[in-house]
Amino acid sequence: MSLHDDAVLVLKGYEGQDEAQDELRGRYLDHLAAHPDGLWKSCADGHVTASALVADPSRGRVLLTLHRKLRMWLQMGGHCEPEDVTLAASALREGTEESGIAGLALLPGGPVRLDRHHTPCAWHLDVQYAALAPPDAVEAISDESLDLRWFGYDEVAEVADESVVRLVAATRARL
Template sequence: MSLHDDAVLVLKGYEGQEDLRQVYVGHLETHPDGMWKACRDGHVTASALVIDSGRGRVLLTLHKKMRMWLQMGGHCEPADGTLEEAALREATEESGIAGLTLLPGGPVRLDRHHTPCAWHLDVQYAALAPAGAVEAISDESLDLRWFAYDEVADVADDSVVRLVRATRDRL
């Protein structure tokens, strides 16, 4: 099964955000290249909010290009077999934390936003950090920092706040 096929199945099975879900599915049905950065009409991306539920905090990256505090995530790559693999790869690369595990139940939410390269149709997961996890800044970050759940609204935009809320509801 291709990554494109996996994304269609994941999105068709996703419950919630019906209008936005239909936009994603429709995009993939009309764009065979809709998973890749080269698709200028927009592309599916995968992200994961790294959480330390035992300490009530999330790890955010100060994204080098966007200059915003965001969850880990980005473009899918040809080696990614599934959206979950893409989200976990991005979270691991950008956080520097080995041993992350995605929360069960599939994506936590969807978020469509415009970036300098195109529209991102982001499929958002949540990843649990193992006990004692130590983060390491990647080349894509200006900073990497843990924030208490209630601090996120002070540093991040509404999309991240909604992702934290949805993740906490899932926990």
């Protein structure tokens, strides 16, 4: 099965929490139907990306990265790569690379949210997962970040935009 096929299956199985999420799911599926290259950065009309919010529920916190290019506090994530066999694998790879934490585990049940946003390269149709950090997690900043920091659930709204706040809320509901 190709990554494109996996993305279609994941999105068809995704159950949004509200009408807006269901509408977004439909837009993602329409995009993939119209663009066989819709998962790759080279697709100028936008592309599906995968992200992972790294959570430590025992301490009530999430790990955010201060993105080098966007200069915003965000979850880990980015473009799919040819070696990614599934969207979940892409999200886990991005989470691991950008957090430096080995042993992350995605929450079961598939994506937590969908979020469409414009970036300097194109529209990102982000499929957002949540990843649990192991108890002994030690983060390490990557080249893609200016900073990497743990924030309590209630602190996220002070540093991040509404899309991250919604992702944290959806992750907490899934937990």
